[in-house]
Amino acid sequence: MSVTDNPQSSGARSAFSGFSLKREAERYALVLAWLALFCVFGAMLPETFLKWRTISSMLGSQAVLVVLALAILVPLTSGDFDLSAASALVFGAMFVAVSDVNWGWGVGWSVVVVLVIGALIGAVNAFFVLYFRIHSLIVTLGLGTFLNGMTLWISDSRTVAGVSMDLVEVVVIQRLFGVPLAFYYGLAVALIMWWALEYTIAGRKLLFVGRGREVARLNGISVDRVRAMSFVSSGVLSVLAGVLYAGMTGSADPTSGLSLLLPAFAAAFLGATAIYPGRFNPIGTLVGVYFLITGITGLTMLGADAFVQSLFYGGALIVAVSLSQLVRKRQPQNFG
């Protein structure tokens, strides 16, 4: 790199820092792709796809995926993977169902207790990752499988139905502007997280820890504390997604939620190509989720077989990661 020999560089600053078409195009490419996808399906299926019922159900039903994707976003930003997130979600949903229906705790207490359990799950992940210096992939994979076992144990491997209607009421039945409240919960979490990442010191610390642990440490950040907090946040948000999951159907089954892990990662990586390209960011993730869901919904309505869903999610994850690498100019990702 050479020093630009430009004596008027301070005067030319406004010209430099102005609007750059290429950068703006990069930021909104995913949004445009989403709109394009929407238009394509709209044109092919004007009778079914373009109905408000379809759109509002797409918006409402995916709050669980939104919150889960946002949950894994926190450790991704600080440089760790949380593969136990979907298992925590399923365990959370099941715990709410079992404690409410079988143990008669009342749904309020169930939710409070399950959020504490979520924090505990994060703390356990953090303890093994940070104390024993094990890679987060291994620890969270192990704990996730352990949680799957716990889920089967407390539920006797059966679907538990009959969760209090109070929960179902505030999650899907009540609507605002015709969209179930669940959508707004996901939106609220995304907005809060956006604010926290962009406008708080904690957000900056998280970013520094993710990009350069040694740099962060020498700038006075307690790296282990930040990483631990990111696992705890991820645990709490995962079980929160679980609570929404139980509220969606009024029941909990011990396995189906596990398949949300991959779409969540796909959405997070897709999100890293948009809005703030090269960075995991909540608004981009939100767009990523709805991009994926629009695709899946459209394909399903076109009569595609069930396997197309896996093709779409799996393909999207790899394309998303490749795109985000391109945006980062192919610097290697340093998760570690």
Next chain:
Amino acid sequence: MNVAPLTSPVSQHEADVLRMADVRMKFGPVEVLKGVSIHLKRAEILGLLGQNGSGKSTLIKVLAGFNSPEPGSKVTLWGETLPLPLDPARIRGMGVSFVHQHLALIPSLSVADNMLVADDARPRPFGIRWRQERAAMRKLFEEFGLQIEPSDTVEQLSPVERAYVAILRALAELRRSEAGRSGEGILVLDEPTPFLSAEDVDKLFTLLRQIKKTGASVIIVTHDIDEVLAITDRVAIMRDGRVGAVMTTAETSRQKVLDTIVGRAIAPYERAPRTASEDVVARIEGLSGGRLAGFDASLHRSEVVGVTGLIGSGFAEVPYLLFGAMAGQGRLSLGDQTPVEIKRHSPDRAIRAGLGLIPGDRMHQSCIGGLTVEENATFLGLGRMRGRLGLRRTALTESTADLIRTYDVRPARTEVNLSTLSGGNQQKVIMGKWLAEAPKLLLLDEPTQGVDYGARQQIFAALDQAVGQGTTILCASTDYEQLAQMCDRVFVFHRGQAVACLSGAALTREGIARACFHDPGVANTNPLKEAAQ
């Protein structure tokens, strides 16, 4: 001074093993090589010298096939003009080998593993015959009088031995190539010396001279003028993407080379005379850790103290220990605060106590290239830029723009990634970040490593200004010239202990060098008396 003629007579042309003619290279709109022509003769050592950003590494990358130059550029190897961009495998096959600064050795594997890693020239139908391979390696090492055991792991070797292994691996590769069979070949060394002590550099040069005797040619890329004068036959000096001059080393002088590198006269920064303050700002007692075994000193307000020595003598640990960035023992008292036990120290506490550390390894320790200038520059001061709704964007941008103006960072943009700036400008941003905190004691490790001459003087000026405002500086460095230029006192270390403390008239580049190499004439200035003052 013998400036090479642009068009050489034909006879000389044929004797050249490598000619690069009119090489032009652009990164986007920026032209980094503006028609560079160099040639290399058989059995010669050519130095490629220049400031950061002068284009020397870009030129080497063209030769290695990493960069693709503009059409019209020409590379001729042993009389054969090659298609561009060069094919890395073909270049290697023809007998050009590269040793990069970081040597590209895997520390946890054995020397033999590392030597064989790129050796795929011969088919090995029965797998690798380790005993034979090791015997061949031993023979190669012995040829150059080296005692390196191929079955040792690389991490067991000293730094200079690692450099030997990397260089001999490249030489072995040359010998397997087409050119190597007739004893020729081109060895390209990209800044091989920054991690070596002066003593080791001499050893390395002995090896290079031996290699030259076998008929091979060497290109050595470096910053260091003295090294170039010591080892090369000719030196090509690059400036602003052009070859400024090609000189025959024996007929030139240090001053001539320096003038050509700089191009314009940059007056070395001369600091304003200071009156030493009597207030003790920091008292260091029994500091040890790493290779450092016990260091005591008192640092005064507005004083610049250097610590130096040969690599491995323990001086480099001083800033990191004081900042709590590595494990150690001892005690640090700052002013009238309660003394800090180094054992329980941490960077977090150090910052709160008014310390600052600018580490030597910029990319891994002091900044994050993938984040913007603004994010890097404001990190320590975020607490001052909060409003009711969290961080204030305008405050962040303004304080960064301020820093850019104050320290003349170029380009003057807050939103670009820090990695797009040159080393000197990155260092200015980091320097500005820490100086904004007005630290009581600022710890530096090689503050101007990889920083060009002009930016270096600006950094000195900034530090001097901070000192004027009451900051005390402790600087670890092996750049004796820089230490002599900026310090009031310099402690010289040997085997973990301070063996001399130079100040006043004794504090010169030469004086420090003598003390480092243990010249008895210097060592008997009583270190204990001065160290304890």
